[in-house]
Amino acid sequence: MARKKTLKLATFNVNGIGARLAQLLDWLARERPDVVALQELKARDHAFPLSALEEAGYGAVWQGQSSWNGVAILGRGTTPVEVRRGLPGDPADKQSRYLEAAVHGIVVAAIYLPNGNPQPGPKFDYKLRWMARLARHAKSLVSIPGGAAIVGDFNVIPTDQDVYDAKAWRKDALIQPESREAYFKLLEQGWTDSLRHVHGEATVYTFWDYFRQHAQRDRGLRIDHLLVNPPLASRLAGAGVDRWVRLQEKASDHAPTWIELKAGPR
DNA sequence: ATGACAAAGAGGCTTTGA
Numbered sequence: 001m002a003r004k005k006t007l008k009l010a011t012f013n014v015n016g017i018g019a020r021l022a023q024l025l026d027w028l029a030r031e032r033p034d035v036v037a038l039q040e041l042k043a044r045d046h047a048f049p050l051s052a053l054e055e056a057g058y059g060a061v062w063q064g065q066s067s068w069n070g071v072a073i074l075g076r077g078t079t080p081v082e083v084r085r086g087l088p089g090d091p092a093d094k095q096s097r098y099l100e101a102a103v104h105g106i107v108v109a110a111i112y113l114p115n116g117n118p119q120p121g122p123k124f125d126y127k128l129r130w131m132a133r134l135a136r137h138a139k140s141l142v143s144i145p146g147g148a149a150i151v152g153d154f155n156v157i158p159t160d161q162d163v164y165d166a167k168a169w170r171k172d173a174l175i176q177p178e179s180r181e182a183y184f185k186l187l188e189q190g191w192t193d194s195l196r197h198v199h200g201e202a203t204v205y206t207f208w209d210y211f212r213q214h215a216q217r218d219r220g221l222r223i224d225h226l227l228v229n230p231p232l233a234s235r236l237a238g239a240g241v242d243r244w245v246r247l248q249e250k251a252s253d254h255a256p257t258w259i260e261l262k263a264g265p266r
Numbered sequence: 267a268t269g270a271c272a273a274a275g276a277g278g279c280t281t282t283g284a
Contacts, residue, residue, distance in 0.1 A: 015272075016271090016273070018272090019271090019272060042273065042283095043273095067274060068273090068282085068283065115283080115284045116284085117283090117284050118284085123284090174284095209269085209270075209284095210270035210271060211269045212269070253284095
């Protein structure tokens with residue numbers, strides 16, 4: 001069997017898979033990503049639209065939840081093999097925010113990191129604890145020889161380059177020094193922030209809120225990230241954001257964000 | 267400082283999340 005030249009790995013916070021299914025299918029058909037991490041399904045497990053995705057050529061694993069959260073991993077032409085469901089470190093945490101699977105030869109951790117607002121407060125505390133748990137577990141992924149990626153909605157604005165107006169967001173959980181510190185501490189394990197790596201200092205946004213026509217005016221944030229371990233970093237061939245999805249009517253507030261990986265050694 | 271949008275449960279609005 002001929003091997004594809006590149007593997008396209010994408011993450012997309014759909015903000016309700018029920019409300020966004022038609023747009024998701026349209027995007028899959030147009031951009032044909034090989035692996036997709038989805039966040040904010042906002043659907044119970046039984047409401048996950050597996051048959052529609054299968055008709056579109058994708059297998060899936062998912063972790064739903066009523067009303068909030070929910071993550072999934074899609075594989076083009078294959079069903080991802082689930083490795084882990086839920087982030088270790090707190091058995092009492094029942095929120096559907098973490099799913100890990102092997103797909104197309106790599107390990108993908110799909111995350112929906114807690115937003116943490118309002119801060120300060122218990123939700124921000126939960127965010128920081130969740131990030132500490134993520135860092136602990138990520139250590140076991142960073143050295144996977146075949147390649148590993150942690151992708152999803154991190155709800156962290158890494159630097160002021162990643163926000164249209166840092167002052168307007170200064171009180172927000174996404175930009176707090178503690179959130180940023182935890183993010184960079186994670187990177188220090190050996191993870192590469194793919195979008196930043198590929199685009200250098202250029203401005204790249206992945207999210208535009210629904211207020212004041214921010215999408216149309218390109219007043220956004222970069223909070224959806226694709227972190228790759230060293231074996232995958234050496235294969236990085238490109239990265240981008242499908243902003244056209246965000247500019248549609250009734251769009252999610254996030255746009256699909258992706259990387260391309262060269263074929264790995266066999 | 268403002269404010270959009272979708273889902274859910276109980277209804278034909280209100281609350282919640284972020």
